[in-house]
Amino acid sequence: MKIVMLGAPGAGKGTQADKIADQYGLPHISTGDIFRKNIKEGTELGKEAKGYMDAGKLVPDELTVRMLLDRVSQEDCSKGYILDGFPRTIPQAEALDSELKRLGENIDFAIDVEVPDQNIINRMSGRRACPKCNAIYHIEFIPPKKEGICDECGEELVIREDDKPETVKKRLEVYHEQTQPLIDFYDKKGVLHTVDGRVDAEDVFEAIRSILK
Ligand code: ADP
Ligand code: AMP
Numbered sequence: 001m002k003i004v005m006l007g008a009p010g011a012g013k014g015t016q017a018d019k020i021a022d023q024y025g026l027p028h029i030s031t032g033d034i035f036r037k038n039i040k041e042g043t044e045l046g047k048e049a050k051g052y053m054d055a056g057k058l059v060p061d062e063l064t065v066r067m068l069l070d071r072v073s074q075e076d077c078s079k080g081y082i083l084d085g086f087p088r089t090i091p092q093a094e095a096l097d098s099e100l101k102r103l104g105e106n107i108d109f110a111i112d113v114e115v116p117d118q119n120i121i122n123r124m125s126g127r128r129a130c131p132k133c134n135a136i137y138h139i140e141f142i143p144p145k146k147e148g149i150c151d152e153c154g155e156e157l158v159i160r161e162d163d164k165p166e167t168v169k170k171r172l173e174v175y176h177e178q179t180q181p182l183i184d185f186y187d188k189k190g191v192l193h194t195v196d197g198r199v200d201a202e203d204v205f206e207a208i209r210s211i212l213k
Contacts, residue, residue: 001026001080001212002105004087006182007113009171010123011197012204014136016113017084019205024212027076030084031068033134035059040131053162056170058088058178065095080108088179093186110186111208113197117172124168128157142201
């Protein structure tokens with residue numbers, strides 16, 4: 001089963017992708033997490049991506065597509081995967097599509113998590129992330145058991161560099177301009193499903209589960 005998570009930055013794609021991954025035993029592939037890991041490790045890819053990410057812009061398609069296609073060709077993806085944060089542009093979606101066509105495969109579900117822009121700024125300012133295992137929390141809505149510490153691995157949680165309100169505004173602009181058209185792209189393929197992302201994360205997951213059944 002291959003799933004694409006759609007939605008604005010902060011809509012809850014990563015939160016839901018983690019739940020789907022746990023329940024269905026599929027790898028959760030977040031291009032944002034892969035870039036952040038590369039930045040932390042100081043790789044060439046990380047150096048190239050950092051400037052774009054800090055500015056709230058998208059990393060160029062060529063680089064992102066190459067990285068993603070390499071990741072999904074790995075053994076753990078043979079039974080499917082959940083893509084979170086990819087594709088983010090029409091050329092990225094087309095590149096994925098043509099690779100899948102070549103393999104005789106396709107995306108089974110594109111799940112759009114809908115949250116209005118007004119709710120996004122609040123979500124992002126309270127987001128805390130684990131730099132080690134990538135678990136995601138919110139200081140108010142989804143707090144860790146112990147303040148500032150990851151429930152899963154005990155690492156100290158961090159505020160993402162690009163979650164500053166001014167960067168979030170830019171990211172939302174980029175989302176509406178470049179990523180939102182993907183809703184139509186996957187609708188035309190007949191695989192689009194929309195869920196209300198404003199409700200409690202467990203209730204969003206229930207809605208997704210009934211789609212995947
Ligand atoms: P995305 O992957 O779409 O950028 P995240 O999954 O990181 O979004 O969620 C953004 C923030 O909102 C995080 O702090 C997360 O804990 C919180 N969050 C996720 N889903 C919900 C929800 N349904 N209600 C309230 N907060 C949520
Ligand atoms: P995310 O963790 O999904 O919010 O992504 C964080 C940042 O990484 C984005 O704002 C982009 O700068 C970059 N990024 C992640 N995925 C992509 C993608 N598919 N295409 C281009 N840039 C991306």
